[in-house]
Amino acid sequence: MNEQPLRDSLPPRRPARSSTVAADTDAVQLLEDVPLTDVEAGYVDAARAANTMRGYRSDWREFTAWCAGRGVPPLPAAPATVTGYLTDLAHAGAKVGTMSRRLSALKFVHQLRNLPDPTRNARVVAVWEGIRRTHGAPPEQSAPLMPPELFDVVEACPPTKVWKTKGRVAEPDLAGARDRALLLVGFVAALRRSELAALRVEDIEEHANGLVLTLPRSKTNQTGESTELVVLPRASNPDRCPVTALQRWMSLAGVVEGPVFRGVGKNNRATDKALHPESINTLVQAAITRAGMDANTYSAHSLRAGFVTYAHLRGASDRAIAHQTRHRSLATLGTYVRVQQAWTDNAATLLGL
Known part of the structure; x- marks a missing residue:
């Protein structure tokens, strides 16, 4: 057969x-x-x-x-x-x-x-x-990518494309600009790789505080019967601002409609096709490697996991975190921050040994 x-x-x-x-x-x-x-x-x-x-x-x-x-x-x-x-x-x-x-x-x-x-x-x-x-065993989870390591990875994205061809002047590195936006947007918006791949220009609206992303469909909203909104606030530091990074990438790539995150050819020009979700995973790991880190324990999901973990460490409530991540169950959030929570209000730390 x-x-x-x-x-x-x-x-x-x-x-x-x-x-x-x-x-x-x-x-x-x-x-x-x-x-x-x-x-x-x-x-x-x-x-x-x-x-x-x-x-x-x-x-x-x-x-x-x-x-x-x-x-x-x-x-x-x-x-x-x-x-x-x-x-x-x-x-x-x-x-x-x-x-x-x-x-x-x-x-x-x-x-x-x-x-x-x-x-x-x-x-x-x-x-x-x-x-x-x-x-049966607990599922393996990607390590969270969050500050300060996240900023190291972002800074390692190449800003300039230097050509070996004689006489061709250097220009902004389009792939570097895309990866910078991908990392910051993926982290702050806590998006899944499928959501990053599916994001379209038509889904982005400007707001006085930054941008609002409309997700017609997601893992937990596959029928599209409800609309999920994700905020992308401006950061005080422009080098770490997801709004600035996203707008710069779209401006350099000439993205005015259709898929936001696209492939970049060897000619330093953006294609018309959206990135595949698996490609986003590869790009995130490549960016981590550029920063001199071991990428084996990281994936595209590390951005979403990093947001949940970092927000928790900064004192955000589970409900506030779920508002951005769109988790339907607050109990699910505990799988992201279990290591940090294990040390919170634990009598073993008070033994005085």
Whole structure:
């Protein structure tokens, strides 16, 4: 059996009889005997976030490859197949979170084919619970990036592009200006990398105190039924001001509409395409490395984690922090500041030893 991508494992979709909308290659058919129009297929694709669908496709490819190596059908997956797969993953050292997502992918594919969900089988549930109890561990979190290290990273962003070509004068380094804005905006606005990648000029409004960012969608607001607002206040120090950095980047790059954060070519010119969320992760780690720091424990999420941790250390309340981060649960904030909180009002520090 050959390895199949997610879309190839789903029922074939016949083209609509009449539609002006181009067919989306990720569209799926939920009902065997009722073909979806192109418009309907687009809505089916929109039912899951793009990152989720990419993860499901990757997980399904991995599962079908595992099944092919053992000569068992992946669809419908027998309970023994699922438990064998989970057992192999666990023995290979896979994290519980990774295995949980793989199960979600299996469930999703079977639902699309109107097949029984194998993850609800009693055998699968029992093995999965045992794996969680045996191999469960706190999720690894990115180290928070906050002042003063954050400022060191920002200052390490190259301000000037020096050309090796004879006669070509130096000019402002566009990538450096973008990275500076990316770091400061990501930190102060406490944005996720997906939100930084999706930010558009049309989402930015000026305010007497700085800027207001409108997020039509986010991880906790995927349907867009409510609008989330994030403030970007001006800083007293222009070298550390997210508003100044953002406006300078947009001015230098000629960004007047569309995606805010874009790629920069070797010619020191901005492209028209928005950065991919994973590219933002790479850029943040590269900026940290430029500052002479070990980037292995950091990621793009370090900016958001850094905001929460630093705001807590500065005396901000959990509710005030959640107002900016848009966390729906105040308890979630505790995962960011657990190390600092462990020392707060703790009797072990009063023993006088």
